[in-house]
Amino acid sequence: MAANRTGVTSPRTPLKSILTEKAKGIPNDSAGTVKAQTIEELHSLQRKRSAPNTPLQGTAGAFAKLSEDERQRQQLQSISASLASLTRGTGPKVIRGDPGGGKYEAVSHVAHHHHIEAPVISVSDSSLKFTHVLYNLSPGELYEQALKYEKGSFLTSTGALATLSGAKTGRSPRDKRVVIDDTTQDELWWGKGSPNIEMDEHTFMVNRERAVDYLNSLDKVFVNDQFLNWDPKNRIKVRIVSCRAYHSLFMHNMCIRPTSEELENFGTPDFTIYNAGQFPCNRYTHYMTSSTSIDINLNRKEMVILGTQYAGEMKKGLFGLMHYLMPKRHILSLHSGCNMGKDGDVALFFGLSGTGKTTLSTDHNRFLIGDDEHCWSDDCVSNIEGGCYAKCIDLSKEKEPDIWNAIKFGTVLENVVFDEHTREVDYTDKSVTENTRAAYPIEFIPNAKIPCFCPHPKNVILLACDAFGVLPPVSKLSLAQTMYHFISGYTALVAGTVDGIKEPTATFSACFGAAFLMLHPTTYAAMLAEKMHEHGATGWLVNTGWCGGSYGSGNRIKLPYTRKIINAIHSGSLLKATYEKTEVFGLKIPSEIEGVPQEILRPENAWADKEAYKNTLLKLAGLFKNNFETFTEYKIGEDKLTEEILAAGPIF
Ligand SMILES: Nc1ncnc2c1ncn2[C@@H]1O[C@H](COP(=O)(O)OP(=O)(O)O)[C@@H](O)[C@H]1O
Numbered sequence: 001m002a003a004n005r006t007g008v009t010s011p012r013t014p015l016k017s018i019l020t021e022k023a024k025g026i027p028n029d030s031a032g033t034v035k036a037q038t039i040e041e042l043h044s045l046q047r048k049r050s051a052p053n054t055p056l057q058g059t060a061g062a063f064a065k066l067s068e069d070e071r072q073r074q075q076l077q078s079i080s081a082s083l084a085s086l087t088r089g090t091g092p093k094v095i096r097g098d099p100g101g102g103k104y105e106a107v108s109h110v111a112h113h114h115h116i117e118a119p120v121i122s123v124s125d126s127s128l129k130f131t132h133v134l135y136n137l138s139p140g141e142l143y144e145q146a147l148k149y150e151k152g153s154f155l156t157s158t159g160a161l162a163t164l165s166g167a168k169t170g171r172s173p174r175d176k177r178v179v180i181d182d183t184t185q186d187e188l189w190w191g192k193g194s195p196n197i198e199m200d201e202h203t204f205m206v207n208r209e210r211a212v213d214y215l216n217s218l219d220k221v222f223v224n225d226q227f228l229n230w231d232p233k234n235r236i237k238v239r240i241v242s243c244r245a246y247h248s249l250f251m252h253n254m255c256i257r258p259t260s261e262e263l264e265n266f267g268t269p270d271f272t273i274y275n276a277g278q279f280p281c282n283r284y285t286h287y288m289t290s291s292t293s294i295d296i297n298l299n300r301k302e303m304v305i306l307g308t309q310y311a312g313e314m315k316k317g318l319f320g321l322m323h324y325l326m327p328k329r330h331i332l333s334l335h336s337g338c339n340m341g342k343d344g345d346v347a348l349f350f351g352l353s354g355t356g357k358t359t360l361s362t363d364h365n366r367f368l369i370g371d372d373e374h375c376w377s378d379d380c381v382s383n384i385e386g387g388c389y390a391k392c393i394d395l396s397k398e399k400e401p402d403i404w405n406a407i408k409f410g411t412v413l414e415n416v417v418f419d420e421h422t423r424e425v426d427y428t429d430k431s432v433t434e435n436t437r438a439a440y441p442i443e444f445i446p447n448a449k450i451p452c453f454c455p456h457p458k459n460v461i462l463l464a465c466d467a468f469g470v471l472p473p474v475s476k477l478s479l480a481q482t483m484y485h486f487i488s489g490y491t492a493l494v495a496g497t498v499d500g501i502k503e504p505t506a507t508f509s510a511c512f513g514a515a516f517l518m519l520h521p522t523t524y525a526a527m528l529a530e531k532m533h534e535h536g537a538t539g540w541l542v543n544t545g546w547c548g549g550s551y552g553s554g555n556r557i558k559l560p561y562t563r564k565i566i567n568a569i570h571s572g573s574l575l576k577a578t579y580e581k582t583e584v585f586g587l588k589i590p591s592e593i594e595g596v597p598q599e600i601l602r603p604e605n606a607w608a609d610k611e612a613y614k615n616t617l618l619k620l621a622g623l624f625k626n627n628f629e630t631f632t633e634y635k636i637g638e639d640k641l642t643e644e645i646l647a648a649g650p651i652f
């Protein structure tokens with residue numbers, strides 16, 4: 001087609017025909033226009049009503065014949081009963097949904113029967129209003145709630161939700177209280193070394209009332225009904241009432257997510273958390289040590305959180321509950337990671353916070369069972385949780401690709417720092433805290449084994465982060481040595497995990513998690529000894545801390561070396577190595593491990609100053625001996641085992 005002077009091609013297609021004729025291949029307007037007549041109508045088209053989350057054809061007996069509305073009404077009644085103040089005799093009027101809009105079903109007041117005889121006040125401001133309940137929201141809905149209403153919530157470049165936990169960025173063990181009553185005063189571990197600081201029932205009720213009143217005074221609360229423990233025979237129903245979308249999403253990720261059928265007859269929870277963490281406790285209340293209080297009442301099956309928004313308090317409070325309930329069922333609860341090889345060999349990774357449970361249990365060549373909390377029953381090892389809570393300080397794609405890739409839509413990032421424009425997270429930045437965290441559903445790890453339970457362990461690996469740098473990178477333990485080190489629970493608390501810890505500090509934490517134990521450590525140790533003996537498991541001590549010198553002069557052992565050591569344990573090749581005994585601790589160390597520099601396997605070889613090494617070794621041995629004093633009067637299983645265990649400690 002020739003171009004004329006004006007450079008326009010001719011013959012020109014008359015404009016009219018373009019406007020009227022259907023252009024080839026492009027749908028005409030009628031296909032590209034919405035049917036709505038108003039913007040409100042358009043918006044209403046966008047979200048279709050969810051399928052009933054308790055399907056009418058539900059199989060569960062009692063609920064099968066109930067209508068969806070009746071089921072929802074019963075669910076709301078249960079929530080109202082949970083939120084009942086104990087002085088006003090009724091639970092609040094609860095309705096589902098965001099006060100920002102949408103249809104609600106009101107529910108009548110719920111009369112409830114309370115233990116405490118207290119003056120019944122007929123009406124209050126919080127009983128006059130409705131309490132809006134956002135029930136088991138999806139991650140998408142929770143993102144919207146957080147981004148819309150919670151300052152400090154942001155979307156990161158990989159789609160995770162970045163949040164701030166406020167003033168507290170770690171656990172507050174000094175402010176944890178456990179109610180002492182006729183039952184618990186004899187059953188629980190109290191006194192020297194115990195993490196359980198007592199509080200009486202009345203003071204618990206003071207704080208419970210404060211938390212419930214705070215929650216009921218808000219426009220809306222989040223309620224999660226979920227489970228703990230993948231072992232179907234020992235599943236625990238938990239209800240978490242919280243006031244932050246970030247807390248609801250955190251527990252959505254960290255507890256087991258019920259299917260709609262399982263939710264159908266959820267009924268009354270076995271345990272309820274009232275998280276009013278944004279609101280301080282009254283520091284003049286009896287037993288309080290600050291404006292933070294984390295209170296557990298095992299008899300009422302309730303936990304109250306005031307004055308801290310660190311999400312880990314909920315996770316660890318439930319862990320404490322399992323440390324109480326499971327041993328009653330002869331099930332051993334463990335502060336451990338767990339994974340399983342392709343041919344079914346199972347490893348447990350015990351360790352205190354920051355020692356490597358999450359990092360080392362997340363292994364591309366093995367199935368992940370869980371990263372932190374497990375139960376060992378007569379039938380299996382099962383994960384207590386539905387997700388992982390990884391430290392993400394200095395996290396890199398190269399070092400930990402699976403954890404890196406799990407940080408995507410649905411993951412909660414706690415207290416991380418990111419570029420304000422690109423929203424890329426800088427995991428090396430500790431401006432908010434060293435204890436930055438990622439909480440994600442376990443299925444975000446590609447080779448997670450769902451459901452999360454597996455056969456009995458072949459290897460029990462004790463992770464010690466040795467700030468003194470004198471423990472060998474790996475040593476094979478006798479059963480008595482395994483018990484000795486399990487009860488000792490030596491490690492160096494990594495800065496930041498616990499409020500107020502700034503430098504790695506040598507510490508002893510029984511069962512590698514004393515902070516969460518409810519019963520005396522020897523109870524758990526005796527069960528561990530029995531199970532390891534019964535199932536022929538081998539004990540190992542792995543130092544994920546320093547070698548070649550103490551913190552400050554030596555270096556932290558490289559993660560790739562630790563992974564090679566762990567792989568040698570999994571493959572069974574380390575069992576075939578030749579061993580030498582070290583002086584003082586009498587630890588059996590292998591002469592060589594493929595891919596690991598031989599000179600680091602024997603600690604003194606890695607120290608330039610042999611004198612300094614020997615003095616440091618004896619100093620640590622002394623710390624072990626002093627710590628173990630508190631256990632010598634306890635029996636662990638048969639008497640014989642106790643003497644053997646004492647003999648398994650350092651000799652100097
Ligand atoms: N040799 C090592 N072995 C294990 N972890 C290491 C090692 N060196 C550094 N780390 C780091 O230590 C941290 C361990 O944290 P994590 O696995 O979450 O501990 P835990 O689950 O026991 O609380 C991770 O940030 C990991 O990258």
Ligand SMILES: C=C(OP(=O)(O)O)C(=O)O
Pocket residue numbers: 171312316351352353354357372389497
């Ligand atoms: C979150 C905690 O556990 P870990 O660091 O072992 O994951 C904690 O100890 O508070």
Ligand SMILES: [Ca+2]
Pocket residue numbers: 354357358371372389390391
């Ligand atoms: Ca962990």
Ligand SMILES: [Mn+2]
Pocket residue numbers: 335352353372
């Ligand atoms: Mn832990």
